[in-house]
Amino acid sequence: MAYKIxxxxxxxxxxxxxxPMGAIxxxxxxxxxxxxxxxxxxxxxVCPNDAIEEG
Numbered sequence: 003m004a005y006k007i008x009x010x011x012x013x014x015x016x017x018x019x020x021x022p023m024g025a026i027x028x029x030x031x032x033x034x035x036x037x038x039x040x041x042x043x044x045x046x047x048v049c050p051n052d053a054i055e056e057g
Contacts, residue, residue, distance in 0.1 A: 004025075004041060006054070007032050007045075010052065012051055013030065013031055020045060
């Protein structure tokens with residue numbers, strides 16, 4: 003199951019830089035492409051705001 007970014011996101015960009023699949027895109031808050039995400043959890047482990055959870 004793909005991860006999702008919650009409204010706790012402050013758009014710091016940490017997750018996007020660490021995603022090995024390039025599944026995270028920038029916006030007001032970042033978004034994870036469900037079709038590209040392989041559920042590795044890297045993004046969640048580096049998020050300083052705990053804004054990423056399994057969806």
